[in-house]
Amino acid sequence: MRYLVEYLPRIKKITVILDECVEPRLVQVKPLEVHIRENNSISIIKLPYEVELQDSLQLTEGTQGEYLLRLRTLASPLEKMNDVMSVPAGKWTKKDLNLENGFELNCLKCNTPVISTSNINKINELPSEFWMELMDYWHCHKPQVGDNELLDYSVGRNTLIPLTGELLVGNSFFLLLPSTLQRQAAMKHEELTCLKCNSILGDRTTEGLCRLYKWKLYLRKNDETDYFKPEDHVLLSMLEALKGNSERYTILKWEENVILLWLFSIDIGVTLSGGKVLKRAVKIFYTSDLAVIKKICDERQVEEIKVNGDVFDAFKKTIENVHDMLPQCSRGLGQWEACYLELFSSL
């Protein structure tokens, strides 16, 4: 049996969709579980949110051989109603990296601390990952007095150059001076590599700064370990485009490889076949069909994200894995393929 549970908090509905099953019977609904009998075995499907227990709940047969169960959820928390602004601001932000309590960002491959209180004494947040674009724009249009946050960065330093020991935190990378990382990493050609194991940790910006990719590190904090998945980089960029200019279409590029992504819904709950519950997720439609991509790009504004091969491959693999777990009737919309991604959480 394959299934999908989709929870839409704004209309307080959960839909359970079953396929590849023969004469399933609904045995029981509990606040956070649905029990289904097929032949002589019972499958327990976990729900992403508590449902109201009503009489007369029934499985109904859909048009493509699937079975459906529609449930009403208890009132959802208010912050869920706020759509994109309710989404976590990011992962490993300035707030998550507290100098007083201590933390270490270590090389994924050899565990060497790359960033810690031994080489960092100041942390600042980049206002936006589109900073470079803004700087370019401001080159000819100075920001207005009154935009305090912007003035801090532009007039204060006139460029985006951190001090030695200062960590600038972006959505999915950090910016530092090479001198801050002199014992941890070295610039080889245009790549930033770990001094101990030689693995690539980042690259060099046009200003000569070290750009350290978050997905090449893991975070140790309060005796806990946290990872930043390469696909979170893509998801964060998509959410930023949505927050910044209401853009829901993004084209992901690596060399000649492209995927067009459509951020369809935000902050919904999902349970995938196999039992993985995504309490906070996004629904994304995607396509690699060049004719469709051309049509959409001709018709509208599309955000572009250029990534390296490792990010592109990790993202593609993740969305295809999720897509393959979906029941047939939930797999797409016209030429679009469907998938869900979990919204990151931070330690």
Ligand SMILES: [Zn+2]
């Ligand atoms: Zn290393």
Ligand SMILES: [Zn+2]
């Ligand atoms: Zn498909």
